[in-house]
Amino acid sequence: MKYSDYERWSKRVAEWAQRYLTTIADRSVRAPTDPGDVLAQLPKTAPEQGESMATILADFERIVPDAMTHWQHPRFFAYFPANAAPASMIAEQIVSVMAAQCMLWQTSPAATEMETRMVEWMRDALGLEPHFQGVVHDSASTATLTAVLTMRERAYEWRGISSGSAGEKPARIYASAETHSSVDKAVWIAGIGQDNLVKIPTNQEFAMRPDALRQAIAADRAAGMTPAGIVLCIGGTSIGASDRPDEIIEIARDEGLYTHVDAAWAGSAMVCPEFRSIWTGIDGADSIVFNPHKWLGAQFDCSIQFLADPTDQVRTLSLRPDYLETLDQDTIVNYNEWTTPLGRRFRALKLWFLLRAYGLEGLRTRIRHHVAWAGELAEKIRTHDDFRITTEPRLSLFTFQYAPPDTHANEASEALLKRINDDGRTYLTQTKRGDDFVIRFQAGQFDCTRDDVLSVYDILTELIKE
Numbered sequence: 001m002k003y004s005d006y007e008r009w010s011k012r013v014a015e016w017a018q019r020y021l022t023t024i025a026d027r028s029v030r031a032p033t034d035p036g037d038v039l040a041q042l043p044k045t046a047p048e049q050g051e052s053m054a055t056i057l058a059d060f061e062r063i064v065p066d067a068m069t070h071w072q073h074p075r076f077f078a079y080f081p082a083n084a085a086p087a088s089m090i091a092e093q094i095v096s097v098m099a100a101q102c103m104l105w106q107t108s109p110a111a112t113e114m115e116t117r118m119v120e121w122m123r124d125a126l127g128l129e130p131h132f133q134g135v136v137h138d139s140a141s142t143a144t145l146t147a148v149l150t151m152r153e154r155a156y157e158w159r160g161i162s163s164g165s166a167g168e169k170p171a172r173i174y175a176s177a178e179t180h181s182s183v184d185k186a187v188w189i190a191g192i193g194q195d196n197l198v199k200i201p202t203n204q205e206f207a208m209r210p211d212a213l214r215q216a217i218a219a220d221r222a223a224g225m226t227p228a229g230i231v232l233c234i235g236g237t238s239i240g241a242s243d244r245p246d247e248i249i250e251i252a253r254d255e256g257l258y259t260h261v262d263a264a265w266a267g268s269a270m271v272c273p274e275f276r277s278i279w280t281g282i283d284g285a286d287s288i289v290f291n292p293h294k295w296l297g298a299q300f301d302c303s304i305q306f307l308a309d310p311t312d313q314v315r316t317l318s319l320r321p322d323y324l325e326t327l328d329q330d331t332i333v334n335y336n337e338w339t340t341p342l343g344r345r346f347r348a349l350k351l352w353f354l355l356r357a358y359g360l361e362g363l364r365t366r367i368r369h370h371v372a373w374a375g376e377l378a379e380k381i382r383t384h385d386d387f388r389i390t391t392e393p394r395l396s397l398f399t400f401q402y403a404p405p406d407t408h409a410n411e412a413s414e415a416l417l418k419r420i421n422d423d424g425r426t427y428l429t430q431t432k433r434g435d436d437f438v439i440r441f442q443a444g445q446f447d448c449t450r451d452d453v454l455s456v457y458d459i460l461t462e463l464i465k466e
């Protein structure tokens with residue numbers, strides 16, 4: 001295929017895309033595919049000679065769509081959403097055509113400056129104070145890793161960069177057990193180690209206990225270790241639990257610790273002022289991450305990290321070999337110095353398209369609907385004798401169990417979940433509450449309707465009758 005054929009084949013793909021997106025609700029949400037099915041259809045070796053685009057696209061249609069889980073399906077209620085609003089899809093198409101490396105201002109002036117402005121738009125949209133700056137990463141995991149690396153280097157006064165951490169006292173990071181596994185992975189990669197990630201007990205609301213945090217820090221100092229930072233969670237992945245920034249950041253200030261707030265999912269809901277009480281005190285944070293690629297509608301990958309002051313992070317991550325110097329340009333920003341990879345995609349374009357195509361009010365309306373409909377569904381499930389709500393809705397996320405009389409609720413719930421997902425009309429996942437197996441529901445798909453959400457009740461009651 002040549003550049004001059006681009007229009008022809010992209011039109012073909014656009015036709016396929018329109019069909020796919022307008023009929024997606026007729027598909028099974030999760031593919032009824034067995035492990036190895038796709039592998040068996042792919043030749044063992046790459047072709048020696050080029051093939052026609054017609055053949056490639058025909059094979060794509062034959063092999064791939066039916067063997068995918070459809071994340072843009074309106075009855076996808078598993079995990080968290082990975083929304084891709086149509087306007088953001090179009091932006092991604094343009095980005096893939098220009099295919100620029102956005103590591104330096106000079107390699108991508110418009111991308112760099114648009115990134116600055118989009119971070120400001122989002123900061124203001126979330127109601128954060130104007131001192132926050134920020135950067136767009138691929139994922140929240142990367143943002144959290146950069147924050148943990150910054151915590152380590154602050155604690156070691158940047159000796160880790162030059163000499164490694166072998167001669168240092170252990171750096172200690174504090175988080176509750178409700179925080180995401182990306183925090184555990186970040187401490188592994190940062191060379192801090194799992195044993196130095198201190199999991200602070202939570203209260204009945206599943207928020208980190210301030211008294212327990214103070215005690216843990218004091219005990220670590222007494223033992224000669226170096227407290228380095230605290231990771232807070234707002235809207236945890238399991239049941240949507242949140243720590244209290246107002247309480248925890250006060251302790252961080254007293255102790256001179258760096259704070260990073262993981263609001264990967266719930267951050268999108270902060271475009272609605274009425275939900276902001278879950279992160280009261282947020283403006284005191286050093287670092288905050290949220291994923292516009294989850295609930296908001298910017299296609300994956302798009303994760304924004306806000307920084308109260310980027311100096312420490314840039315000091316941790318910037319590296320300027322001669323070949324990356326931009327001559328006579330001291331005032332420009334080179335975003336690779338804020339992140340771990342050098343090469344960077346033009347991720348701000350899809351935010352620009354998204355925010356302009358729907359407006360903040362359009363995005364707020366969607367999120368408000370999702371929260372309201374999830375609440376309605378929880379109430380409906382609660383009225384049924386054989387179900388119990390195990391965690392109350394937090395934004396649009398709640399959990400429940402199937403507990404008919406004389407059965408074991410864990411086994412009954414697990415068996416029902418399997419039937420729901422084999423049925424294919426909707427897709428839910430599970431989590432654990434202590435030893436309990438609970439079914440997890442969240443609403444957030446960009447195009448889902450109230451009927452889509454409430455249909456889950458009909459599917460549940462139909463399946464348990466069988």
Ligand SMILES: *Cc1c(COP(=O)(O)O)cnc(C)c1O
Pocket residue numbers: 080138139140141142180182235236237262263264265291303
């Ligand atoms: C999804 C999620 C993450 C991980 O996000 P990625 O962008 O996939 O790395 C981290 N924390 C929370 C709370 C999440 O919901």
